[in-house]
Amino acid sequence: MNKRMSLVVSSGTTDKLSSVASLVAGAAAMEVDVELLLTFWGLEAFRKGARERPPRFDAAYADDGAALVARMQARSAPHWLDTLRDARSIGSIRIYVCSASLELLGLTLADLEDVVDEVTGVATFVDRAKDADIAMFV
């Protein structure tokens, strides 16, 4: 049986989501099955049209963020959503959204990018995460 990784994705900044996407891709490459739970700003970032929206950084890093974006563009760094799509084509990646966050943000599953699989409850997610080999909160 494959090892498993469970990530709660609560952050919606470009650096955090890019890190998540990279970790998920690395996991997919090494046959580690992944489950993501999107909440709050992590969930909000997956609204349809994610690739077209400008990068976002924490206020404290605003200036560094601009320089980072310039280097990402110069390097043709892939968008985190594309990295996630890549990862899904290689390995087992399930992306869940927290039903409470979804409702509080005034969104439905139909408003989100197609990589999002289904709505779940937090107890269900934790029940699976307790047996994961790697569990993280981002």
Place this chain on the structure above:
Amino acid sequence: MIVPIEVTYDKEIDARDGLCPGPLLELIRGIRSMSVGAIVAVLASDPGSAKDIPLWIERSGHEYLGAYDERDYTRFVVRKSH
């Protein structure tokens, strides 16, 4: 290192512009698309991939034919074993 001139690559993946883990994912997709016995080469220049690619090849059970340093990138060669 000297590139063995008798090796013919069935597929060569140029991932020199890639960032970790991009080149590795390209290698995985490339190997999956080939038949058993095929020799696949991936070109990568980032340090992360230099670690990830040999590790993946070792774990995957495919035959690692080596890493060859060229100018400003490395060529990783693998034969699909299964």
